Amino acid sequence: MTSDPNKDSAGPPPKPASPQPASPGPLPLRHAGHHEWATALDHRDRTWWFDCIARLAVLGGGLSAILFIGAIFVFIASQGIDFALHHLNWLDFLFGKRWEPTVEPPEYGALPLIMGTCWITGVAMIIAVPLAFGAAIYIGEFARGRQREWLKILIELLAAIPSVVWGVIGLQVMKPIIQHVFGVQVGLNVLNAGIILGLMAAPIITTIAEDALKAVPETYREAAEALGASRWQVIWKVVLPHARPGLSAAVLLGIGRAFGETIAVLMASGHRLMIPESVFDSAATITATIAAELGEAAHGSEHYQVLFVLGLLLFGITFGINLTADWIVRGRRSRA
Amino acid sequence: MAEFTHPRTRIARPANDGPLAIEVQDLNLWYGKFQALFEVDLQIKSGIVTALIGPSGCGKSTLLRSCNRINERLGYVTTTGMIRVLGHDIYAPEASRIQVRRQVGMVFQRPNPLPLPIRDNVLFGYRLHHAGRSSRGEEDALVESALREVLLWDRVKDRLHQKATTLSLEEQQKLCIARLLPTKPTVLLMDEPCSALDPAATAAVEDLIWDLRGNYSILIVTHNMAQARRASDECVFMLMGRVVEHSATEDMFVAPQRRETSDYIEGRFG
Ligand SMILES: Nc1ncnc2c1ncn2[C@@H]1O[C@H](COP(=O)(O)OP(=O)(O)O)[C@@H](O)[C@H]1O
Numbered sequence: 168m169t170s171d172p173n174k175d176s177a178g179p180p181p182k183p184a185s186p187q188p189a190s191p192g193p194l195p196l197r198h199a200g201h202h203e204w205a206t207a208l209d210h211r212d213r214t215w216w217f218d219c220i221a222r223l224a225v226l227g228g229g230l231s232a233i234l235f236i237g238a239i240f241v242f243i244a245s246q247g248i249d250f251a252l253h254h255l256n257w258l259d260f261l262f263g264k265r266w267e268p269t270v271e272p273p274e275y276g277a278l279p280l281i282m283g284t285c286w287i288t289g290v291a292m293i294i295a296v297p298l299a300f301g302a303a304i305y306i307g308e309f310a311r312g313r314q315r316e317w318l319k320i321l322i323e324l325l326a327a328i329p330s331v332v333w334g335v336i337g338l339q340v341m342k343p344i345i346q347h348v349f350g351v352q353v354g355l356n357v358l359n360a361g362i363i364l365g366l367m368a369a370p371i372i373t374t375i376a377e378d379a380l381k382a383v384p385e386t387y388r389e390a391a392e393a394l395g396a397s398r399w400q401v402i403w404k405v406v407l408p409h410a411r412p413g414l415s416a417a418v419l420l421g422i423g424r425a426f427g428e429t430i431a432v433l434m435a436s437g438h439r440l441m442i443p444e445s446v447f448d449s450a451a452t453i454t455a456t457i458a459a460e461l462g463e464a465a466h467g468s469e470h471y472q473v474l475f476v477l478g479l480l481l482f483g484i485t486f487g488i489n490l491t492a493d494w495i496v497r498g499r500r501s502r503a
Numbered sequence: 504m505a506e507f508t509h510p511r512t513r514i515a516r517p518a519n520d521g522p523l524a525i526e527v528q529d530l531n532l533w534y535g536k537f538q539a540l541f542e543v544d545l546q547i548k549s550g551i552v553t554a555l556i557g558p559s560g561c562g563k564s565t566l567l568r569s570c571n572r573i574n575e576r577l578g579y580v581t582t583t584g585m586i587r588v589l590g591h592d593i594y595a596p597e598a599s600r601i602q603v604r605r606q607v608g609m610v611f612q613r614p615n616p617l618p619l620p621i622r623d624n625v626l627f628g629y630r631l632h633h634a635g636r637s638s639r640g641e642e643d644a645l646v647e648s649a650l651r652e653v654l655l656w657d658r659v660k661d662r663l664h665q666k667a668t669t670l671s672l673e674e675q676q677k678l679c680i681a682r683l684l685p686t687k688p689t690v691l692l693m694d695e696p697c698s699a700l701d702p703a704a705t706a707a708v709e710d711l712i713w714d715l716r717g718n719y720s721i722l723i724v725t726h727n728m729a730q731a732r733r734a735s736d737e738c739v740f741m742l743m744g745r746v747v748e749h750s751a752t753e754d755m756f757v758a759p760q761r762r763e764t765s766d767y768i769e770g771r772f773g
């Protein structure tokens with residue numbers, strides 16, 4: 168009986184006095200025969216090198232993320248800071264109702280943009296939060312095994328749809344539906360953009376909310392069920408209250424997502440630079456305005472600079488939202 | 504503390520007073536394709552403490568968890584056979600899991616109070632079934648009597664609104680027993696209730712369990728032979744998913760009928 172089938176094949180002859188079996192062991196000795204004990208002491212095997220390289224790569228990735236964020240902030244600030252500090256009337260900027268940067272004399276009242284952003288984000292959350300929480304509860308508490316995995320993949324796919332596709336859906340699908348259902352002239356409005364943004368934010372909220380539900384210890388559910396709670400009672404009385412910080416963070420991150428979205432809202436909102444008075448009015452958001460106007464504004468002009476001030480404002484708001492979300496989650500960790 | 508090492512005085516009870524607390528007939532149970540219980544037949548008498556012993560993995564927890572149908576939450580458990588609690592078939596199609604769990608309370612291996620104030624923990628089960636129909640006074644009375652019954656009242660009466668998770672493990676486990684009482688269960692299942700506790704706390708909880716005897720029928724899993732011996736009236740020995748021997752505790756420890764039982768009791772395996 169041949170224990171080693173390779174012996175018959177035409178290959179390098181087997182090493183004469185090698186005590187090693189032909190099969191590769193978990194730790195291949197690189198200098199079989201020579202320096203055997205030195206090799207055994209040398210801990211720089213493949214795993215060690217892999218560890219080293221992986222550590223460097225991760226460190227580099229982390230550092231570059233910080234570097235990029237810093238650089239972006241510095242860039243935005245450098246473009247807008249001079250104007251913001253010396254020429255801009257902040258009161259007019261924050262509370263002015265007219266955004267007319269190209270008219271002489273120009274008006275830089277950002278209130279319509281701020282209000283437009285708030286309206287659309289508000290509608291988006293009214294739509295996204297129930298959807299997302301419902302989905303998260305179903306996935307986290309009811310779905311099992313295969314079904315659960317499939318649903319999670321589906322949600323992730325939904326999150327990966329490019330925003331321009333959502334914009335097209337707003338333009339081509341939602342617009343006629345809204346016109347038809349509500350009998351309004353204008354189909355590109357707060358409602359349309361809100362629905363689109365809501366659908367875009369829902370997957371993120373779902374994913375984070377589901378994580379929050381999963382973090383509730385199984386022993387709590389078991390304890391409540393053993394006390395005679397039905398599935399829904401367990402969810403209402405134990406799971407949701409305990410997961411509340413995580414759920415709030417999920418909503419906040421969804422809001423952050425909605426605040427920052429640009430192209431889809433630009434396409435679906437009608438981009439009208441006035442304060443909306445109902446969900447059927449067209450509106451403009453901060454992001455969409457920057458995207459729409461930056462191309463036309465002469466480099467370095469007042470208009471150009473004020474758009475960067477808008478960018479700073481947006482940066483500040485999203486940064487604040489993310490910090491709050493982080494703080495809520497962290498607060499819970501340290502209390503628990 | 505020496506008194507704890509002696510067997511507790513056992514009041515002789517008539518063999519057949521009232522219906523059986525739990526009656527298991529030909530119970531088979533599978534986790535997916537893995538069979539964990541084989542043809543289990545068991546009769547647990549009312550008003551006494553019955554200890555369930557056996558090596559790790561022999562199915563003690565599984566059997567216990569079948570008695571309040573908490574096993575079903577896993578979703579991949581199949582059960583055949585019958586379990587009656589006080590004469591009612593709990594696996595009958597018309598039986599409600601929720602009613603079963605009110606009748607059959609359960610204490611887990613690790614104390615698992617809910618992350619709520621002590622008071623809300625005690626009232627949790629009660630409120631599930633009495634939504635909005637009880638006054639504050641009624642609730643106060645329930646909380647006090649339940650906590651008194653587990654000898655915790657004097658220790659926690661001034662901090663009922665503190666989170667239950669701030670209590671010591673011993674207090675938590677007593678609280679977990681107390682919160683079963685407001686729904687007036689008849690059977691208490693306990694799965695190694697003392698295994699997370701230190702010896703002094705173990706003795707205290709054991710004492711408590713012994714005090715509850717008579718008012719409730721108690722089925723307790725333990726891997727501690729000394730505990731089974733000093734704090735139970737009857738003893739059930741399980742091995743590999745089957746009940747091997749069931750007899751009065753003295754008999755089991757003094758003159759076991761089966762070879763496997765004596766091997767286990769004398770520590771030759773498990
Ligand atoms: N949730 C589960 N899923 C699959 N198998 C399980 C599960 N729980 C227990 N088992 C198996 O059932 C058998 C009995 O377990 P268990 O009742 O926990 O034993 P014991 O409590 O006596 O230590 C063991 O072989 C265990 O591996």
Ligand SMILES: [Mg+2]
Binds near residue numbers: 564694
């Ligand atoms: Mg067990």
